[in-house]
Amino acid sequence: MSEGSSGSGNIKASDLFVKCLEAEGVEYIFGVPGEENADVMMSLMDSPIQFVLTRHEQGAAFMADVYGRLTGKAGVCLATLGPGATNLVTGLADANMDRAPTVAIIGQASTKRLHKESHQNMDAIAMMRPISKWATSIVEPSIIPEVVRKAFKVAEAEKPGVTVIELPEDVAERKTHGHPMKVFKTRRPAADHKAVQQAVDLLLSAKCPMVLAGNGALRKRAAAQLRRLALKAGMPVFNTFMGKGALKREDPHNLFTIGLQAKDYGNLAMDKADVVLVVGYDPVEYSPDKWNAKQDKKIIHIDFQPAEVDQHYTVEVDVVGDIADALWQINIALERDHDDRLPLNDIGKWQKVRQQIQDDHACEKDDFAFPVKPQKILWDVRQYMGPRDIILSDVGAHKMWISRYYPCDEPNTCLISNGFCSMGFALPGAIGAKIACPDRKVMAICGDAGFLMNVQDLETAVRLKLNVVIMVWADGEYGLIKWKQQNEFGKHSKLDFGNPDWELLAQAFGMWGRTVRTAEELPAVLAEAHSQPGPALIGIPVDYAENLKLTKKLGSLVMSS
Structure with missing residues (x-):
């Protein structure tokens, strides 16, 4: 990569852009490139920044989201223009509402055709503004250092969230001058x-x-x-x-x-x-x-x-x-x-209530019925996972059970999307978590509906040889929607669907997989899954008859005084 200077036009704009990312401490970029950001990709080839090629842009955004949550440094994702940018939207909206520092880089067509109808041309920045803290297009290569510095500063400032940088292809290939701006720490103001x-x-x-x-x-x-x-x-x-x-x-x-x-x-x-x-x-x-x-x-x-x-x-x-x-x-x-x-x-006057809650957490720990009760699954998972290990919850009925029955010891050891609540969050998020925290066990708990929304990034985990464990609670329905419809209307619409054979699906991706067939075997399955050299998939039939039982129970609880 050529060295730039402030006084001569001898550096390619995409090279300067990557140098600015390096100055921000970027170590990973998650994404799917396209023709319009080819110059950036070539510049990255000479950079220590690792580009993590994903199988869907939404997955890339979730990986950056979780990486940002766990490190406090902005996670970075990349997509091309048009459909690449639109595929980022759900993941970016999730990161923004869940307060995860994230910087998105998107390609754009040449500025010479943005004023007219042209192939894949759309106003991506206008689309990004409602789901970000700040979004802008680089229309002139000399402003690259300022734009990159501002994007990271705004994304990481409280409350953290998403910023978006659009780099048109003709701007990226131009020669310019300049150098990265100095990155300095901003002290947050003290309370009055x-x-x-x-x-x-x-x-x-x-x-x-x-x-x-x-x-x-x-x-x-x-x-x-x-x-x-x-x-x-x-x-x-x-x-x-x-x-x-x-x-x-x-x-x-x-x-x-x-x-x-x-x-x-x-x-x-x-x-x-x-x-x-x-x-x-x-x-x-x-x-x-x-x-x-x-x-x-x-x-x-x-x-x-x-x-x-x-x-x-x-x-x-x-x-x-x-x-x-x-x-x-x-x-x-x-x-x-x-x-x-x-x-x-x-x-001390609250210890009886605390004991009631703890007893509730343990109420089904010795229940070996099959399909397995949510409480039993989470008891075994909590017993197996260490205090600093990380679980990620996807969105669905299982999220409600995890929220109630999975207590934690340390911050950011149970990651839940509960602001934007995006299905499909946990599997790619687990990849971001393992890259951010390679020394910890990482497990994604998904419903069978949310899991299949981003199943393609299992290949990413296999390719990167990441031991992330994906546990799928299988009931063959949109369980949370059914639960809420039953609560409100006493009946539910048609919400059932088919599922793959979990072991064959894992085999097709070239990874370890197991379907749990008895409640007794779950602890051993968890241990075997986490001992794999790469990712592991656990399918477990779940007894969601417990959903309505929980609703009834919560309506009749009496608190100890």
Whole structure:
């Protein structure tokens, strides 16, 4: 690759573009190239950046999404113009709403034909704007350093999300001058000291304070300060689906996940709260009208951005700034001024409720019925996976079971798409996770519907020799839709479909595969799957008769006092 200089036109634009990516610390690009980004691909051949060729652009976007979530650095995906760009859309929308830093690079036709009808020409940037934080086209090669720097800075800034760079083919091949801009760290602003003091005062006066931890509580070292505050204030902590791991499983302050629509233990407990400390919460996950229906709770909002406007989320104190810093300030104030009162509340009064939840998690652990109950599957998976190992949940009925029955010890060890909720997320996402964290076990749990939406990227995992384990819960129906239709109407539309033979499907891709035929064999199958040199596929018939039983159960729960 030729070296550029600021004073001469001796560097190809695509070479400069790749140099700017290198300066941003990019190590991997996931994607499917086309004719219109051929120059970029040639420039990448002389770069240390590894291009991961995928089998679908949507899969590439999901890989970049998960890579960004786990590393905190923007994951990068690439597609060509037209259908390549449109195929990225679902994955990019998912990354943007789930707050995953992601930069998408898309090709475009020559600028000489964008003003008229021409082959595959469409306004891709206009399409990308509603699903991204920022999207732009490079119309002049000299602006490449600024555009690339801004794309990464915006994507990684709180709240993180998607940015899109379009590079037309004729711009990419031109000669230019320039060099990458310096990458520097931006310090996030600290919370206002008056707002912090108001939060402290409200916690001191609260009779029954609680914490709701969302997606943002897992980022930028916030979880460590949250664990410290829970101890000092003696507050029970609930997490949203995407807030799993904010507290460890064994922490007595952890009352696990809240977020199912029906009345669960968490909802019953939350009904008693007079003050709720809400940390890194995204309303897209769990609408506040579900946990503050009476609008009777005083809310302390702690986030990188001001609170969303919602009549069920009228905040008493809006603490805006770096979450970890805001929690640290509260901790320091409590230690400095109120050490003789700490902990402020007795967490012991919540241990009966915590035990109820834990007993519920274990209720079917010794049930060996077949097809296998969701609770039993997740008990065995949780027993097998280590505290830092990663599972990814696709979207479907299994997501609801994972959210309730799979507790975590560490942030970002259970990745769930719960903002945009995209089916097809978990399989390609697992590839991104294994590349980001090669030393950890990675398992994708999919429904049979979501699995087949991106099944083609099994070949990518085989080619890369990645030991990702894909577990498919098979019921031959769109199970979550059936569940919701039955709840609302007492019947359901036609939602059944056929499935492949899982072992033959794995064999066709040249990988290990097994269909579970008894509940007893699952632990051994998990161990064998994770011992493979490449990917592994586990098909397991699931008993979704448990869905309606869970609905009935959640409607009749009584919380221990």
